[in-house]
Amino acid sequence: MSSEFSTADQAAITSGGDFWHTAAVESAGIPAVTVTDGPHGVRMQASGGDLLAGVPATCFPPAVASASTWDPELLRRMGEALGDECRAQDVAVLLGPGINLKRSPLGGRNFEYFSEDPILTGVLATEWVRGLQSKGVGASLKHFAVNSQETDRMRVSADVDERTLREIYLRAFQRVVTQAQPWTVMCAYNKINGVYASENHWLLTEVLRDEWGFEGLVVSDWGAVVDRVKAIAAGLDLTMPGPDADGDAALCEAVEAGQLDPALLRASAQRVRDLVTKAGERPAGGYDAAAHHALAREIAGRSVVLLKNEGGVLPLARSGVSVAVLGEFARTPRYQGGGSSQITPTQLDDALTQITAATSAAVRFAQGYTVEEAGAAPAETDSQPDSSEAGSSGAGSSQPGEALLAEAVAVARECDVAVVFVGSVHETEGADRDSLDLPAAHLALIERVAAANPRTVVVLSNGAVLATKPWDESVPALVEGWLLGQAGGSAIADVLFGRVNPSGRLAETIPLKLADHPSYLDFPGEHGHVRYGEGLHIGYRGFDAREQPVAYPFGFGLSYTTFTYGTARAVATETGVEVRVPVTNSGGRAGREVVQAYVSLPGSRVRRAPRELKAFASVEIAAGETTEVVLGIDRGDLAYWDTRLGRWVVEGGDYLVSVGASSRDIRTEATVPVPADAARVPLTTESSVGEWFADPRGAQLLGEAFARAAAEASDGDAGPMSAMAADPAMLMMLGSLPLSRMATFPGSPLRADQLDKLVTEANA
Incomplete structure (x- = not known):
C-alpha cells in the first residue's frame, strides 16, 4: 500500500461511503463501487428515500424454491443471469447467497435460505457463486454464522457446541469458500457462544482465513458492527453502511495509542482496495429481460414439489375439462418474502391468467378470501369446529367471508376440477413466524371446496413449510408451490397441465406438527441466548433419530412418471x-x-x-x-x-x-x-483406565503394570486395588477411573510418581 495512503484514509475506506457504496478516497485514486441486495434478484434502490423501492429486475425464485430443484447446474445458470443484471446496473457485489440452515420452520427468513442440510446447501450455493462471479461480479456469502432466526437477531447469542458448529452450521460456508472463493463473506448480526460475529477472531480469522484459506473481504451485515476497533482486530474489513466518522476516529486513535496493530488496519484497507480494483476490471453489459423471465419460469417449474396425486388428478387435460380456480393468490400472487431481498419484477405472471391460457375448456374464478382475510391466523382454541360447523361458525365465517366461500363452493360444484390457491402471509426479514398453520380463511376454503368437488387440487404459496395435516387427507392432489418469483404463475400452469413434469424435491422436512420438530424446545431462546439443544440432529436427522413420523420427508417429491x-x-x-x-x-x-x-x-x-x-x-x-x-x-x-x-x-x-x-x-x-485417518488421541494422566486399555501402546504399558500388581496379589502382598486389577469383572468397574485418581487409592498398582513416565512412554 502506497505511503500516501494515510491511517485516516485506511480508516475511511473500511466503512461505507453511504448505504450502497464503498467510500472513495480521491487522494489515492480509489473510486466508490456499488453493492446491493440479492440474493434472488438485483435490488438496486430506486431514487428517493424508500429503501425497499427498487429498479425493475428479474425476480428469480427465492432459495426456498430453487433449492427444491436439487440441481446445481440450474443454480449456476441463475447466478450467471444475476451477474449479467448486476453488470447492467453497474453493481460490483451482489449480497448473496444466503446459506444459513433452516434450524426451525418458524424462521422468518427461511425463504432466503436453501435447506436444513449443509451438503445440499453447500453444493447449490457453490454453483450460484461460480455463476455470478464468472461474470466479474462478486458474491457476498451470508450470514456468517449461525444466523437461524430473526427473533432478537441483532443481539442473541447462538450457543452451540463445537462439533455441531463445525459439522452442521459451518460446513456449507466451508464448502463455498474453499471451492468457489466468493469475493466477500458477510458477517452476521448475532453472537456465537457469547461473542458478536463481527468481533469473533476465531470465526473471521482463525477459521475463515487461516483454516479455509479465504482470500477475499469480510463485510458486515448492515448495522452488525458494535465496535469498529474490535471488528478490525477480529478480521472484519468493511463496515456497512457508512460513513462512520466516529468509528474512523476510533480506529486512528487506537492505532496511535498502540491499542490496534496498524498492520491489521492496513490489511483490511488493502482488501477493500483490492475489491474495488477487481470490480473495475469487469466490462459493462446488458441483459435480455425476456430470456431471463424464461429462465425464471424454467427454475420455478423445476422447483414445484408434487406432494400428493391420488387417482391421477394431475396433470389436467388441456381441453374438455372445466377448471374452477379458487383463491385470491391465483390472481394476486405471493412470489417473494419481505425485507431487504424484495425485488421489483420486470413483469409478473399470475396463475389465473396462465391457467386460462393453457386450456380450451372453461375456466371460472372465485376469490374465496380477501388478502386481508388471508392475514388472519387461526383462532387459538382447545378444539376446532367439525366440518358441519365450519360453514357457519368456523374460522373465516364473517359475513363477507361467508359470501366469498359460498361463491367459491358454487363455482367448484359446477366444474370438473377445482384448483384452490392458498398459502402463508408472513415470511419476512426481522420477524419469525408463530405458527405453521394456514390462515383460517384458507383452511375454510379448502374444507368447503373439497366437500363440494372430489377432484380438488390444492396449490400452496409459502416461504417456509406449512402444516398439512389433517386437511390434506381430504384432497386428492397437493402441490407445494413455494414462493416462485415473477414467473411463478406460468410455472404453476406448466406443472398443472403437464408441460413440465414435476421434479422438485423437499429441501426441508414437513412435520406433522410443530411440537415434533427437533428445535421445538429451544427456539427462539430467551434473555439473549438460544441454545442449540438438538445438536447434530437438525431437521431430518432429528426426525430419523427418533423414528418420528412426518407429513412429508426430506427429499420427497412425486412425478407424473415412475x-x-x-x-x-x-x-x-x-x-x-x-x-x-x-x-x-x-x-x-x-x-x-x-x-x-x-x-x-x-x-x-x-x-x-x-x-x-x-x-x-x-x-x-x-x-x-x-x-x-x-x-x-x-x-x-x-x-x-x-x-x-x-x-x-x-x-x-x-x-x-x-x-x-x-x-x-x-x-x-x-x-x-x-480406511481410517491416522488419528491417535494422546493419553494423559486424566485419561481413564478404559481409554488407556483402548489404546494399543497404552494397553501394553498399563497391562504390564497391572500384571506386576496381579503377581504381587498372588503372593498375598498387594493391597485391595491390586486385587481388583487382577479380577476382570472388577477391572471393568475401574474403566471410567482417571489414571491420576487411581494412583491416589491405597494399594494402587500405580504410584503418582510413575504417571508422568508412563504418559511419556505411551505417547512416544
Missing part, C-alpha cells in the same frame, strides 16, 4: 466413495429423478444421525430408458469433527450407503469399507 432403482455399487477411492446405481424411468413420460445418497456408519464410536445426505444428482431420463447414475462422495464429507484433536477425522469402517428418492424412501443399499 422410477425404479437397480442394485447400487459403491467403491472407495482416493478422494472418497463412488456410487453407481441404474435408474429406470418405468412410466410413460419423460421426467427427472433426484437420486439421493445417504451414509451411515453402524457401530460408530461417535454419535451420528441414522443417515446423512452426502451426494445427489438430478437426472433426466426418457420414458422406458435406464441411466447409470454416478454419485461421488467426497472423503472430507465422511469426516466428523474430533473435539479432542481439534480437526476433521474420517473414522474407518464399513459405511452403509443408502440410495433412494428421499430420506425415508431408500431403494437400494451398498456397504463400502473406508
